[in-house]
């Protein structure tokens with residue numbers, strides 16, 4: 001067992017960590033009082049876990065974690081601030097921290113978090129999970145809009161099916177946990193859902209997760225939303241993070257459909273995303289909504305380069321022009337999906353339009369979108385089908 005490094009001004013905090021770990025491992029707990037010293041020790045190697053105590057300045061700690069991650073360190077990192085807020089959680093996950101737990105947490109909770117972080121670090125060292133490891137890693141695309149009914153699920157499910165048609169291994173995840181309808185749009189029976197995966201707890205691994213995916217005729221796999229809206233509650237952000245982490249090690253493409261909000265589930269997906277497709281429509285309410293969504297994404301640190309805009313019902317006879325929409329949201333429109341009766345028809349049949357009417361205009365746009373996603377991921381330009 002590798003050593004655990006506790007960085008805090010107080011040696012007493014290292015003693016608390018040692019106590020939490022006493023029953024579960026024979027790891028030696030080492031104390032350092034400052035972050036520069038901690039980084040030096042980590043670079044020297046031989047450590048399994050870094051625990052950052054409540055006395056350390058949070059911003060400095062996150063900068064240090066980012067640095068050691070950029071250098072390729074696989075060490076487990078747990079942050080223990082006096083108080084855990086959503087802002088801290090998101091900033092921490094983005095910096096490469098494995099978990100955050102309140103410094104005053106009970107020993108049993110602390111033990112669970114430390115154990116899980118050690119496990120994750122071990123998996124990373126074995127090259128099975130995280131960025132930085134040589135294992136191939138799937139490309140995560142999240143389809144987003146804070147307005148309902150703009151076509152997120154139509155886009156996510158058709159792009160996923162089109163990717164499967166390009167001989168890629170694809171999983172479609174329905175993170176609209178309360179009202180998800182990916183299953184309906186793909187005509188799938190929800191015999192398994194994300195609830196089973198969540199209920200597997202810490203035992204969940206790739207093999208087990210495969211058992212909760214439903215296969216579609218196109219070859220894609222779907223992880224469906226709970227059938228009972230009240231079950232959404234048990235699908236916590238940390239479980240979703242773990243599930244997506246496993247899926248990227250299993251599939252070339254992980255496509256994520258979302259509810260019309262920026263809830264915890266969506267923020268977790270965004271933290272794991274390589275690209276975000278924001279769907280908007282030509283009406284003033286949608287455009288205003290998209291502008292706010294893009295502002296939020298920027299505040300969260302997602303720059304425009306990773307965000308693509310899809311204009312749905314792009315040919316609608318409304319007073320707005322495409323250029324006006326672009327100006328209002330401050331970004332160019334990348335994809336334009338026309339309004340077409342084939343879409344509601346295919347939705348009602350439970351057969352995606354790229355299969356139901358492959359030569360229709362919307363099907364062609366959705367197929368092109370899939371090809372562009374592949375080309376951008378693989379660094380190739382032009383037709384890659």
Ligand SMILES: Nc1ncnc2c1ncn2[C@@H]1O[C@H](COP(=O)(O)OP(=O)(O)OP(=O)(O)O)[C@@H](O)[C@H]1O
Pocket residue numbers: 145147148149150151152153154155176258259260312313337338339340341343344345347362
């Ligand atoms: N381009 C289009 N032409 C015609 N109908 C469309 C088009 N895009 C979407 N629709 C219709 O709009 C409805 C809403 O689409 P969809 O369910 O994909 O929206 P959503 O953004 O996922 O909604 P929610 O936020 O409620 O999940 C669907 O019934 C679909 O048939």
Ligand SMILES: [Mg+2]
Pocket residue numbers: 152153154176181258
């Ligand atoms: Mg939807």
